[in-house]
Amino acid sequence: MPNQNQFIRQTSAVLIAFGLILGLLPGFAAAQDGATRGAHAQEASHIHHREHNLLLDATRSGNMHTFGVGLRGDGTPAQREAHSHNYIVYDFKRQVFLDFRGTTSQVGKTLASKTDYYEYGVSKGANLGVVLESQAAYWMAEWPAPVSANFIRLMGSMPNEPSQANTAWKIEFRSNGQWRVHAQGVGGWYDRGEYFWGGRDQSPIQFDALRVKLYSKDGSTSVSSLHFRAQENGTWMIAHLPPIDALITVTQQVPRAGEVANFAGNQVFGTVQSWQWDFGDGSSATGQTVSHAFANPRTYDVTLTVSGAGQTADIAERVTIYPAIEAQITPLSGSVLEGDEVTFDASNSYGAIGAYHWDFGDGTTATGQQVAKSFAEAGIYRVTLTVSNGTASNSCSALVRVNTPATVNVLKVLLDTDVEIDDLYYVAYALYTELDIVGINTIHHGGENPAQEPGNHARLLTLLDLASQSGLPAVRVPRAFSGAAGPLIPPYSDNWRDTKPVVTEASEAILEAARGASADSPVWVVPVGPLTNVAVALLQVRREGWESEFHQRIRICWLGGSPSGTRIGTWNGKRDPWAAYIVAQSGIEFLLMLEPTGIQLRWDKRDERSRYPDTPLGNYLYNIGWNRHGGYYDPTALAAIISIHADEDWFGDLQTVTLRDRYQNYGWASAEASNIRLIRSIDASAIKEDWFETINGRPTKLRKSVSGTYRSRRGTDGGK
Numbered sequence: 001m002p003n004q005n006q007f008i009r010q011t012s013a014v015l016i017a018f019g020l021i022l023g024l025l026p027g028f029a030a031a032q033d034g035a036t037r038g039a040h041a042q043e044a045s046h047i048h049h050r051e052h053n054l055l056l057d058a059t060r061s062g063n064m065h066t067f068g069v070g071l072r073g074d075g076t077p078a079q080r081e082a083h084s085h086n087y088i089v090y091d092f093k094r095q096v097f098l099d100f101r102g103t104t105s106q107v108g109k110t111l112a113s114k115t116d117y118y119e120y121g122v123s124k125g126a127n128l129g130v131v132l133e134s135q136a137a138y139w140m141a142e143w144p145a146p147v148s149a150n151f152i153r154l155m156g157s158m159p160n161e162p163s164q165a166n167t168a169w170k171i172e173f174r175s176n177g178q179w180r181v182h183a184q185g186v187g188g189w190y191d192r193g194e195y196f197w198g199g200r201d202q203s204p205i206q207f208d209a210l211r212v213k214l215y216s217k218d219g220s221t222s223v224s225s226l227h228f229r230a231q232e233n234g235t236w237m238i239a240h241l242p243p244i245d246a247l248i249t250v251t252q253q254v255p256r257a258g259e260v261a262n263f264a265g266n267q268v269f270g271t272v273q274s275w276q277w278d279f280g281d282g283s284s285a286t287g288q289t290v291s292h293a294f295a296n297p298r299t300y301d302v303t304l305t306v307s308g309a310g311q312t313a314d315i316a317e318r319v320t321i322y323p324a325i326e327a328q329i330t331p332l333s334g335s336v337l338e339g340d341e342v343t344f345d346a347s348n349s350y351g352a353i354g355a356y357h358w359d360f361g362d363g364t365t366a367t368g369q370q371v372a373k374s375f376a377e378a379g380i381y382r383v384t385l386t387v388s389n390g391t392a393s394n395s396c397s398a399l400v401r402v403n404t405p406a407t408v409n410v411l412k413v414l415l416d417t418d419v420e421i422d423d424l425y426y427v428a429y430a431l432y433t434e435l436d437i438v439g440i441n442t443i444h445h446g447g448e449n450p451a452q453e454p455g456n457h458a459r460l461l462t463l464l465d466l467a468s469q470s471g472l473p474a475v476r477v478p479r480a481f482s483g484a485a486g487p488l489i490p491p492y493s494d495n496w497r498d499t500k501p502v503v504t505e506a507s508e509a510i511l512e513a514a515r516g517a518s519a520d521s522p523v524w525v526v527p528v529g530p531l532t533n534v535a536v537a538l539l540q541v542r543r544e545g546w547e548s549e550f551h552q553r554i555r556i557c558w559l560g561g562s563p564s565g566t567r568i569g570t571w572n573g574k575r576d577p578w579a580a581y582i583v584a585q586s587g588i589e590f591l592l593m594l595e596p597t598g599i600q601l602r603w604d605k606r607d608e609r610s611r612y613p614d615t616p617l618g619n620y621l622y623n624i625g626w627n628r629h630g631g632y633y634d635p636t637a638l639a640a641i642i643s644i645h646a647d648e649d650w651f652g653d654l655q656t657v658t659l660r661d662r663y664q665n666y667g668w669a670s671a672e673a674s675n676i677r678l679i680r681s682i683d684a685s686a687i688k689e690d691w692f693e694t695i696n697g698r699p700t701k702l703r704k705s706v707s708g709t710y711r712s713r714r715g716t717d718g719g720k
Contacts, residue, residue: 058141069126090235121227136215150202156190159574164191168217174209244270248317273308297323325351327396375402398515412436418445418529419456426634434702441506443483453485470615481505484532487576501539510537517553528559528634535579559637565667584659598633600684639687653681
C-alpha cells in the first residue's frame with residue numbers, strides 16, 4: 001500500500017538523459033523546459049498524498065484490447081476482452097486503484113481470482129509486428145471541461161518485459177478540439193522508466209484530453225508487449241501543484257506515548273506565512289515549531305496546513321508513537337544445546353517496568369528480568385517476553401534453535417519469498433535440505449496492490465500443506481510470516497537512515513531470528529524477491545539500538561541485481577531499489593546471486609517427468625513448472641548457502657563492490673573492501689542435480705555424525 005506521505009522527485013537522470021521533449025504546443029513552451037528542469041530543485045516536485053490526481057476526474061479508455069492477443073493484468077479471458085481490470089490510476093485518499101470505469105480494485109482478493117499486476121497492455125512477449133502511427137496503441141483520459149495542470153507523471157513498460165528501446169511514443173494533449181504534441185521520442189522513459197514534467201514552479205497548461213500513443217519507430221520495426229505499468233511507489237498522475245510547500249520534522253528519533261514530541265515545519269517551496277497543525281488525535285496547534293504529547297501508542301496522521309501569498313497546501317506525515325514501555329530480549333551469546341542451561345535477559349527493555357513474563361514455547365514459563373532455562377528436546381522454539389507496568393504491556397520474541405551435537409553447526413536459514421514459480425521450487429528445495437529453516441517470510445513482488453502480498457502468503461501456505469501431505473515431518477514445517485505489501489519510499493533527505501519502516505510480521509521475524517542467534521551461529525536470510533522485509537528489519541534495529549549485535553547474527557544472500565546494479569535489468573531489484581540500497585549501505589554481510597547468473601539454472605520438465613517425486617508436492621511442482629525449457633533462478637540462492645556449508649564448488653567468480661546511490665541508477669562500483677560480494681558464475685548442473693536429489697529425500701548431508709565427520713549422500717561416515 002502506498003506510503004501516505006508519498007512523494008515524487010525529478011532528477012537529472014530522468015529526462016536530461018533522454019533528451020526527448022519537443023515542446024511543440026503553444027502554451028506548452030515549458031514542455032521544452034521539462035527536459036532541462038529535471039535538474040531543478042526536488043522541492044518543486046514533492047508530491048503529498050493529499051494532492052488531487054486529475055486523472056480521477058477523467059473518463060479513461062484505450063484500444064489495447066483491439067490487438068487480439070489479450071490484455072496483461074486481467075483475470076478471465078472474458079475480462080481480458082472487456083479490459084475491465086486495468087488499474088493504472090491510484091486514488092491516494094481512498095487508497096485504491098481505479099479501472100477505466102472508475103471501479104476500484106478489490107482489496108483482499110487472492111491471486112487466484114485477482115490480478116497481481118497493475119498495468120494496461122497486451123500479453124507478455126506478444127509480437128505485434130509493425131504498428132503504424134495511424135494504428136497506434138493508446139491510453140487516453142478525457143475531461144468534461146478543460147483542466148489546468150503543472151505536473152505530469154507517466155510510467156513505462158514492466159522491467160521483465162522485452163526491451164522497448166525501439167518503440168516510438170508520443171504524448172498529446174487536446175485543446176480547443178485540436179490534438180497537439182507535448183513530447184515524443186523512441187525508447188527512453190517508455191523502456192521501463194518514468195516520465196516527469198513540471199512541478200510547483202511550472203506555469204500551468206490547460207487541456208481537456210491526454211493521449212499516450214505507442215507504435216513502431218519506422219515501417220520495418222516490429223514491436224511487442226505494448227503496455228504501461230503502475231508500480232514502484234507511484235501511479236499515473238496529472239496535478240495542479242500549488243506554488244507553496246513544506247515538510248514536517250519530528251525531532252525525537254523514538255517518540256513515545258505520554259512523552260512530549262517536538263514538531264517543526266520546514267519551508268521547501270514558496271513563502272509560508274501561516275502554520276496550522278492537526279495531530280490526528282483531536283488536538284491542534286499553531287506555529288512553525290510546536291510540541292505535543294500523544295496519549296496512546298499507534299500511528300497518527302499529523303497534518304500541517306501552510307499558507308502564504310494567497311496559496312495553501314496540506315502536508316501530512318504518518319507519525320508512529322511507540323509504547324511507554326517496550327520489551328527487548330538481549331540476543332543470545334552462544335548456541336543452545338538440548339539439556340544445557342541458557343540465560344534469557346530482558347535488561348535492555350525500555351521504561352518503568354513492573355513485571356517480566358517469559359513463555360518459552362514448550363509449555364513452560366518464568367518471571368523475572370533475567371531467567372535461566374534448559375530445553376529438554378531439540379527444535380525451534382519461539383520464546384516470548386511480555387513486560388507490563390500495571391496499565392500497559394508490550395511483547396517481543398526470539399526464534400531459538402535448540403540443537404543436538406549433530407546439528408549445532410548446521411546453518412540456520414530464514415527464507416523470504418514473493419512466491420512466484422521459481423520461488424515455490426526454492427521453498428520446496430529448502431524444506432527437504434538439512435538446513436535449519438527457522439521461518440519463511442512472504443513479500444510483494446512490486447506495485448502497490450494491497451491484495452497481492454496476502455495472495456502470495458496464501459500460496460505459500462498451500463505449498464506447505466502439500467509438503468505435509470507428501471510426508472514432510474511436522475517439525476520440518478516452518479512458521480510463515482506475512483511481509484510488506486509494497487516498496488519503501490526514499491526519504492526527502494536522501495539519507496537511508498531516515499526511511500520510514502513499515503513493520504510487518506516478516507520484518508519482526510528477522511529480528512526474532514537475530515535475537516535467537518549468536519555471533520558464532522548466525523542466521524542466513526535468503527530473499528528471492530524485493531528486499532523490503534530485510535531493509536525494514538535493519539531500520540528497526542537502528543531504532544531499538546542493537547545494530548551491531550544484529551550485524552553479527554544475520555547474513556544476507558539475495559537473488560537479485562544485474563551485472564550493472566540493482567535497478568537496471570533486474571526484476572527483484574527493480575521492485576524496491578531503495579530497499580536494496582539500504583541493505584547495501586548498512587554494512588551487513590551481503591552476498592548476491594545475480595539474476596543473470598541464477599537464470600543459468602534451467603531444465604525442461606517435458607524430458608524430466610520421472611525425476612519429480614510422485615507425491616502431492618512433486619505433482620504440484622511439475623504442473624506449475626515452465627512448459628518448455630525455462631530458468632529457475634531462485635533455488636540458486638539457497639544452493640549458495642548449501643555450497644558454503646558443505647564446501648562444494650557450486651559458485652565462484654566473486655566480485656567485491658559498493659552500490660552507488662539512486663541518482664547514479666544504483667550501479668555497482670568496484671572496491672577492494674566492502675560488505676557486498678557478487679556471485680557471477682555457478683555450476684548449474686550440480687545445483688540442478690542437488691535439487692532433484694533433495695526433493696526426492698536424498699539431500700546433501702549437512703549434519704555431523706556423533707564422531708564429528710560429515711556423512712556422504714548415501715549416509716556412510718566419511719567424506720567431508
